[in-house]
Amino acid sequence: MNKLFILIITLAMVFSIAACGKSDTTGSSLQSGEKTGQEEIAQAEQQNQQKQTEQSKDSAEVGGGQKMVNQSFGAFKEVRTKFNDYVVDQEHEIVGPGLPTVSVFDANIFDYVLPLDFIGLSVDTTGKFDIATENQMLKQGWANDAQLTYDEATGYLLTGTNSQGNKLELKIKYDEKTDSLRLEVYKDGVFDLLFEYVAIDGGYAAQYHLESIIGHENFTPITALCNYKMIYKGTDGSMARYDKVSSEPVSIFGSPPDPKSFIDGATHWFTVSNGQFTGSIDGKEF
Numbered sequence: 001m002n003k004l005f006i007l008i009i010t011l012a013m014v015f016s017i018a019a020c021g022k023s024d025t026t027g028s029s030l031q032s033g034e035k036t037g038q039e040e041i042a043q044a045e046q047q048n049q050q051k052q053t054e055q056s057k058d059s060a061e062v063g064g065g066q067k068m069v070n071q072s073f074g075a076f077k078e079v080r081t082k083f084n085d086y087v088v089d090q091e092h093e094i095v096g097p098g099l100p101t102v103s104v105f106d107a108n109i110f111d112y113v114l115p116l117d118f119i120g121l122s123v124d125t126t127g128k129f130d131i132a133t134e135n136q137m138l139k140q141g142w143a144n145d146a147q148l149t150y151d152e153a154t155g156y157l158l159t160g161t162n163s164q165g166n167k168l169e170l171k172i173k174y175d176e177k178t179d180s181l182r183l184e185v186y187k188d189g190v191f192d193l194l195f196e197y198v199a200i201d202g203g204y205a206a207q208y209h210l211e212s213i214i215g216h217e218n219f220t221p222i223t224a225l226c227n228y229k230m231i232y233k234g235t236d237g238s239m240a241r242y243d244k245v246s247s248e249p250v251s252i253f254g255s256p257p258d259p260k261s262f263i264d265g266a267t268h269w270f271t272v273s274n275g276q277f278t279g280s281i282d283g284k285e286f
Contacts, residue, residue, distance in 0.1 A: 066176045067176050067179070068119065068120025068123055068129070068174075069116055069119040069120045069156070069172065069174045069181065070116065070117055070118060070119055070120040070121055071120060072174060072176075072179055072181060073113075073116040073117060073181065074117070075179075076181075076197050076204050076206070079203050079204050079232045079234075080204070080206070080230070080232050082232075082234065082235070083203075083232045083233075083234070083235065083236075083237045083272075084099075084103075086235040086272075087099065087272065090275075090277070092277050092286075094270075094277075094279075094281055094284050094286050095270050095277055095279070095281065095286075098268070098270075098281035098282055098284075099239075101241060101268050101281055101282060102228065102239040102240055102241045102268050102269065102270065102281065103228075103239065104208045104210070104212075104228050109185075109193060109195075109210070111142075111162045111168060112168075112170065112183065112185045112192075112193050112195070113183070113195070114141070114142055115138060115142055115148075115158055115170060115172070116172070116181070116183070118134070118137055118138050118141060118142065119134060119148070119156060119158075119172065120134075121133075121134070121137055122134050122137070131148065131149070131150065134148050135147065135148050138158070138160070142160060143160030143161055143162060143168070144160075144161070145159075145160050145161050146158065146159070146160040147159050147160065154171070154173070155171065155172055155173035155174065155182075156170075156171070156172040156173070156174075157169070157170070157171055157172075158170040158172065166187050166188050167187070167188050167189070168185065168186070168187055169185070169186040169189075170183065170184070170185050170186075171183070171184040171185075171186075172184075173253065175253065175254050177254075178198055178199060178254045178255070178256070179198065179199035180196070180197065180198035180199065180252070180253050180254050180255075180256075181195075181196065181197055181198075181253070182194075182195075182196045182251070182253040183195040183196070192210065192211075193208070193209070193210045194207075194208065194209035194210070194248050195207075195208050195209075196251060196252050196253050197252075198252045198253065198254065198255065198256050198257075199256065200231070200233070200256045200257075200259060201233075202233040202234060203231070203232040203233035203234065203237070204230075204231075204232050205229075205230065205231050205232075205252055205256060205257050205259065205262060206229070206230045206232070207227065207228060207229045207230070207249050207252060208226075208227070208228040209225070209226075209227050209228075209245075209248040209249060210225070210226065211223050211224065211225055211226070212224065212225075212226040212241075214226065214243050214244070224243055224244045224245075225244065225245050225246070226241055226242060226243055226244075226245060227241070227242040227245050227248070227249045228240065228241050228242075229242075229249065229262055229263050229266070231259045231262060231263070233259070235272065235275075236272055236273050236274070237271070237272055238259070238262070238263050238269065238270065238271040238272070239263075239269065239270060240263035240266035240267075240268065240269035240270075241266060241267055241268045241269070242265070242266050242267055243267040243268075268280065268281045268282065269281070270286075
């Protein structure tokens with residue numbers, strides 16, 4: 001407001017000088033110089049206002065009372081934790097030690113999923129979504145050079161450098177209507193992770209596409225592209241891994257899958273229904 005007030009006073013002075021100085025050649029030259037200076041100030045102020053308008057637009061396009069990314073991801077994690085804790089507590093002789101085979105742990109993709117806990121926090125602190133506040137929090141909690149932008153058509157784009165010096169690019173889309181999220185991660189320009197989840201009746205379906213360790217040869221890890229699929233419905237659900245895949249799975253973003261057929265054809269899998277375990281992990285059927 002102070003800059004705008006100064007700009008108005010400055011422009012008024014320019015017009016006043018122009019009205020009084022037409023008969024004086026020297027005055028006209030001086031006026032011309034001053035006008036040029038004021039035009040530069042006005043142009044700079046216009047650019048600043050345009051930048052603020054764009055930031056306000058980013059802020060206005062999301063928020064407005066709807067569920068935010070951090071809230072949705074928090075709800076998903078709560079449902080996932082309830083299922084995983086139940087499975088661990090059952091101490092199944094095959095599923096217990098085999099659980100890591102069909103799991104993708106957040107600790108292994110920490111830099112990729114951490115921002116999902118941040119995006120939307122400005123609503124909690126300011127009462128509305130504010131892109132500047134979002135960036136400030138991401139710089140403090142994720143990457144010093146974090147830069148988040150939002151586009152209504154393509155969703156969020158987040159860039160930053162991790163502690164190892166890798167350049168990360170995260171593309172995040174969230175659909176409140178279906179409570180579904182899609183995360184694509186690129187490290188140093190190369191695709192590294194796909195993660196999706198969508199709400200289903202009583203819980204969530206989720207899937208990952210990434211390179212994983214599928215075995216060892218002479219203590220050397222063997223890696224391959226894998227798809228992981230999960231169904232979480234209270235203490236019922238399924239977890240599965242598909243080894244050596246050639247492409248990412250069919251997207252579930254905005255489209256809940258059929259829980260009964262979602263994990264068909266998996267290399268490793270298990271299902272819990274009413275406390276009963278069935279499946280096949282590492283060649284052991286049960």
